[in-house]
Amino acid sequence: MEKYEKLEKVGEGTYGKVYKAKDRASGKLVALKKTRLEMDEEGIPPTALREVSLLQLLSQSLYVVRLLCVEHVDSSSSLKSTNDSSSKSNLYLVFEYLDTDLKKFIDSHRKGVNPRPLPPSLIQSFLYQLCKGVAHCHSHGVLHRDLKPQNLLLDKDKGLLKIADLGLGRAFTVPLKSYTHEIVTLWYRAPEVLLGSTHYSPAVDIWSVGCIFAEMVRRQALFPGDSEFQQLLHIFRLLGTPTEKEWPGVTSLRDWHVYPLWEPQNLARAVPSLGPDGVDLLSSMLKYNPADRISAKAAMDHPYFDSLDKSQY
Amino acid sequence: MEFNLENPLTNLHHFNDSLFLVESDHMISEDYLKTLKTRDFDFCLRREALSSILEISCNFDPFLSYLAANYLDRFLSSQEMPQPKPWMLRLLAISCISLAAKMTKTEFNLTDFQGRGDGGLIFDTQTIQRMEYLILGALKWRMRSITPFSFLCFFISLFQLNEPPSIIQAVKARATEIIFRAQNDIKLLEFKPSIVSASALLSASHELFPLQFTNFKNAIFNCSYVNKENMLQCYNVILQQEMVMDIGYDDESEIDTLSSSDTPVNVLDRRFLSSSESDKTNGATITTTDTSTTAATTTWLSPPNPNPNPPPPPPQQPERDSKRRKIATGYCNNHRIQLSQTQQQC
DSSP states (O other): OTTEEEEEEEEEETTEEEEEEEETTTOOEEEEEEEEEOOOTTSSOHHHHHHHHHHHHHTTSTTBOOEEEEEEEEGGGGSSOTTOTTOOEEEEEEEEOOSEEHHHHHHHHHSSSSOOOOOHHHHHHHHHHHHHHHHHHHHTTOOOOOOOGGGEEEETTTTEEEEOSOSTHHHHOOOSBOTTOOBOOOTTOOHHHHTTOSOOOTHHHHHHHHHHHHHHHHSSOSSOOSSHHHHHHHHHHHHOOOOTTTSTTGGGSTTOOOOOOOOOOOHHHHSTTSOHHHHHHHHHHSOSSGGGSOOHHHHHTSGGGTTSOGGGO | OOOBTTBOSSOSSOOOTHHHHHGGGGSOOHHHHHHHHHOHHHHHHHHHHHHHHHHHTTTSOHHHHHHHHHHHHHHHHHSOOSSOOHHHHHHHHHHHHHHHHHHTTOOOOGGGGSSSSSTTOOOOHHHHHHHHHHHHHHTTTOOSOOOGGGGHHHHHHHHTOOSOHHHHHHHHHHHHHHHHHHTTOGGGTTSOHHHHHHHHHHHHHHHHOGGGHHHHHHHHHTSTTOOHHHHHHHHHHHHHHHHHHHHHHHOTTTHHHHHTTOOOSOTTTHHHHHHHHHHHHTTOOOOOOSSHHHHHHGGGGSOOOSOSSOOOOOOOOHHHHHHHHHHHHHHTHHHHHHHHHHTTOO
């Protein structure tokens, strides 16, 4: 790891610390993501091997944060007692560094010296890139399962949006609490996940994309719940309490209870500055029944993007 | 999540065009290919390591051996190994197999790979792990290898065969055999995996459906990802290879001259063939092939031939060849069974 000069800790990712660092040889900034590996009797843990190689394959897309290389650091070599059976080794995933993320970007438009809406053309461009990145992951059979503005990194100069924190989801499962015991945000979690469905489909990511879309327009979260129950109530109050008719099987999900019966509200009122095409796309991303939710690929062809010059993506 | 050679992504339903865009990342370098063609030393080194892999992993799925050999090639392509000791090649082979087993989610124990005819050469877990990381670094963690197998279903779908599934499976099975064999022929290493895949299928359909061959050929030529010229070159190399095979089967007196071109005889006995050829490179001539395991493995700890230009192999006797084929087929019977199982997937 002497190749890199650690500059500062930039985050506590769900699976470990993230550092901003400089590649000593090239002077380029990188993000180092530290992942602890349990020692395995058979060498490299197979799950880590499969996850990281999948990440490597996925990061070929322009809309996924590029994995530059992987460094393995065996901490047992620095320990005095070599027969320490609890010795751990670390895997550093070296990613390209981007200086901001969508959460910070939205925050800077909500508060600060010059609060202002995000330009509609920028929302359109970011959403298109997000759909493209998600479509890329889904076409590789990979669900992100934790899409949120903090996980979408931005290159402000080039106007690029890239998906981060990807791929490690399967081996480590989406935790309720991160390893630092920070509560993992529920705001972007699909209703089927909140209701305890064990079968995940790509639609869980589309729900998150819808929430992020609305948040770019509103500059505040669409469903800011602070518990799984509150999260569901937020959703039901806006979209109406789901029924068996629109979502067959919903009342048989593991965590389904009897909820107050809310009528659906007009979604357009939650995103007042969004035009009818945008509202239509948003509502097709926020369909209750996962099978009815639009796919990432289909979303890219939605009329909302008709005014976008797609050739540049 | 486990890695399947026919489907390197984890998406079970759709072929992904992006494979065509990234397949070159999974090939050996042109420099290494040139070295293999011009320097006997490197050629023999590769062959020794390859036969080591095939020997150790013989009791596993042939796709596992194939994947391990793919890692081996890409590792050798990225690293200079000036004077490797036999134990280094052995360690390299074991580590490639271990990585391939983990990627394919194959149940295994490292001890399965050790102590098999290596004269008691046992590596500890840490040594193997270190080698694994060395390989991972060299391969840039691109362990979901894109191989000719990755494109089989895609090209078959282009054929639009109006034939019963059993016949489609026969074409695929034949192409699979050809692809397994292609790994051994350095003349085929220069072609992109998709090109080898298409050529293997074309060659299989030429054998099995000669009447529809032109349709198949046109279907593949119409695919925008396929470079016609490369494809024809590759197809011709495969055709030559298959001709050698046919002659080998039909008229055993011919195989002597042709087998000196280092073309392996059959996917099912390639393990055996390559290990007995490595005997030759070590200067040992073992003519008793009845005890296949001992004959194939006794020379592992003998020093590599210091002479970079090994003497030409002694002429082979026809009986020996036929005997060898028989034994090897019997020895790796489970490979045949697994092959037929894997053909159910398209």
